[in-house]
Amino acid sequence: MADGYHHGNLRQALIDAGIKLINRDGEENLSLRRAAAACGVSHAAPYAHFKDKEELINAIKESVTEKFMKELEDAAEGCESADDALIYMGSAYITFFSKHPDYFVFLFGKQKITAHTQMNKENKNDYPPFLLIRQMYKKHLEEKNIELSEEEQEIGLIKVWSMIHGMASIACMKGVKTSFNWKDPDLRLLL
């Protein structure tokens, strides 16, 4: 990989540049040409690594999802009980999107969430953050010896996740003011 013509690691550079551009200018201002320019490369160079713009965007989503997952895992680490972990994960979930409001619509808006995630066999609830919350929720039921039917479990899980997810969504809406500091890392209003 000599200097000049060949970049060396353009694929990853484009992903990193894309994240920076989204953080600075918002998703709608991310273009293939800008990302290419940020990497010091011609406007058509990305097509050697990505089929189209959507493929670059999905790669960026994967990368952002990894960061998101890491914060959730870090929040759960060191908790004594599963319901403690649930609360801290929920707080981290909300805090993450409070700090990066653009990421919410970027990750969950537009097309299928599965486009940038691996599918499991049943194609069900396969989004990694949801899997994390699901397994922590089940662990919590075990710890507290709460016995629920399959459907009751599913309902309880959906309630927990939707409340957390909904708060994250609301925290991202500029112009809707609440009396909370969503960036507080310990939001004990949950559950």
Add this chain to the structure above:
Amino acid sequence: MADGYHHGNLRQALIDAGIKLINRDGEENLSLRRAAAACGVSHAAPYAHFKDKEELINAIKESVTEKFMKELEDAAEGCESADDALIYMGSAYITFFSKHPDYFVFLFGKQKITAHTQMNKENKNDYPPFLLIRQMYKKHLEEKNIELSEEEQEIGLIKVWSMIHGMASIACMKGVKTSFNWKDPDLRLLL
């Protein structure tokens, strides 16, 4: 308003065409030029009625929000108790976005929600659907003689709204399957 040169009611026609285009092709395929073409008018004609694309989009958002509000009000109508009304409004909230998944990111994604809504004096919680839920929630507290501090009320309200809103958001995510039929008009899992 003779035939030919002058359209007569281009402003509203553009809004209607915009809604149709979003319903058929999704938000990302809505362009000023397409909307203009759908109205049989030149590509720059919209600029007589809208400052830029954003202004047209905000007008469309207002129109969609009105439809949304109407479904919420219809759901609450005829309910005997306020908490019954809350449940039916919540169901309608989720059902609305289940039927039109594109509307969720269209209404709540991107820029400020206040751009297409009137501001109240305090610039607080002024999004009409939230106001509706807020007042119904307070009515419910009164009916049941539940006395809460201002902050406790705010927390309770946020919990209810975020759970409904979160379920709506989840229902819109293609690729994340749950065992619920979100289009069921009576989702009694709530609250």
Add this chain to the structure above:
DNA sequence: AACAATAACTTGACGCCGTAAAGATTATCC
């Protein structure tokens, strides 16, 4: 009725965008 002023619309142009095709340059492999 005539005419000025204004609103509504068209035409043409600009730069940015995504993408495809063809050519240039470098890396890889037998």
Add this chain to the structure above:
DNA sequence: GGATAATCTTTACGGCGTCAAGTTATTGTT
């Protein structure tokens, strides 16, 4: 070392938002 493949550049196309200038219809004034 020479073929092959991967990577990158250049050129080109149509669609986009937007602006400027010109055209046509409507409205208001006398």
